[in-house]
Amino acid sequence: MNERSAKLRILRCDAWLLLALFWMTLLLSAALLAQWLPLPDPANDTDYTQLSIPPSLTHWLGTDDVGRDLLSRIIWGARISLTVGLSATLIGLFVGGVLGLSSGYFRGYYEEAVLWLIDVILSLPPLVAAMTISAVLGPSLTNVTLAIAFIKIPAFARVTRAATLGYANREFVLAAHSLGASHRDVLLRELLPNVFLAVGTYGLTSVAIAIATEGGLAFLGLSVPPPAASWGALIAQGRPVLAEAPHVALVPALVMFVTVLALNVIGDASRKRLDTRGAAL
């Protein structure tokens, strides 16, 4: 490849990244500022004269089948989807991280036990596990978050353990040991800062997966109970009227798809940028 096309390639990648960042900024600020935006009430502002109307000047994204403004419902839904995505990832990251870091450091029977636990959780397909937990606990914001966090544990534990194994025998850890550092110090001061980067870049991708999973649960009616509605619930609501008013399902579907895509693009870009393994050599 010559230099010019290499430059073009970088520009093109950055264009995607910029678009993704722009979309996420827009979405995040809309979600954060939802109560101050001039939006109709997403749950109760039903207008029976304007059922399932396509996008127009008064309703930018149209209305749903009971006459509620779709833009408002999507922005309020974004709050739920993003909250679940972020908090499930953080909880999964924390629990999985603790398991992975400690098992990669202490080894022995403890490591075997952790690996067994991971295998056991993985013996259930993720969505099946999340569905079961969410169904048994009962649908609510906390419960759906916990259900998704639970299925995130294995991946984070594995990534953290792999990264820890790579650092645990390095000289700086040996040096810390010989200086009399406690296990706690080695884990928190020597290993954690190194491991965190490897695991953190996986976080954004994980938020994307979590949002998609929440969407799936909501689609099945196993997420936040109505009248609150995340994107998955909006799509499920539009499914029966797909023939007469396709925008009711397709608009939230598109918003969710673009968000997952944007998070993946940002995640991949940050992984490439932060991956120092190749750059150091």
Add this chain to the structure above:
Amino acid sequence: MNSSIRHMLRLVPVLFGSTVLTFVLINLLPGDPVVSILGDQASPAQIEDLRSQMGMDRSVLLRYFDWLMSALHGDLSRSLMTREPVTEVVVQRLPVSLQLMLMAQAIALIVGLPLGVVAAWRRDSALDRVINIGAYGLLSAPAFILAIILIYVVSVRFGLLPATGYTSIGTDPLANMRSMALPSLVLAATPMAIYARLVRSDMIATLQEDFILLAKAQGHSAGYILFRQALRPSLLPMITVFGVNTGVLLGGAVIIEYLFALPGLGSLMVDATLNRDYPLLQGVVLCIAVAFCLVNLLVDLAYLLLDPRIRHE
């Protein structure tokens, strides 16, 4: 041989663990199944009655042990709603899910492999870029979103295929294929993208090898070189991905079957969940977990059998 036995032995504690996990998920989490079955209006006497009928008044360990013992004998107790034996219902529903997953895997392989090969062959061309972006997009699209879009385009707009309804393969094979076409296509999307990306990156490395240069020098056609020679070494890692994808499919099938109203295990699970039919849910989840473990075991064994480096160790 030794390592294959070791693989099978590793499965035992994992399977044991997953029965415990299934049981714990459904029986120990807060939220009383008895109350949720009977509703808020039930009198304490009614609740007590059903509780002892379900054996819920005994200790957890006893209940787990009983359940495990009868599960080992193939008895997964009865559904709360229909009173049918869970094992029978599962066996009834299994063929639909199997067909769905086999068709999805077949579509994913038939479309994904050649796309990956072509992308590697015409690396950095416009075609490669289109395939790459397409695969990236498919990986970012949750199954139910793809399903909605496909239903809208194929069924609503053009009326080519039915969006819901199921005809069994015994009654009318053609109608069966028509009813399974859209669901399996949706389900195939993610594995297809995974296969295409994997083959592409793997083959780009293979195409640099000397034996490819030799084959080119010998004047073989591009098709022969790509599919008969360069693809072969990439097939082995595919087996592992095949196993991973089965998990994706099992999970995806739940939503897809529900969405397209196919009477498979997935929609059975959704029904059990929405009706709070705990014995049924527990039985279905156990079957899915066992099936998933077995697929992974088979994948490991196939790997042992096929990879000479491991075989001769």
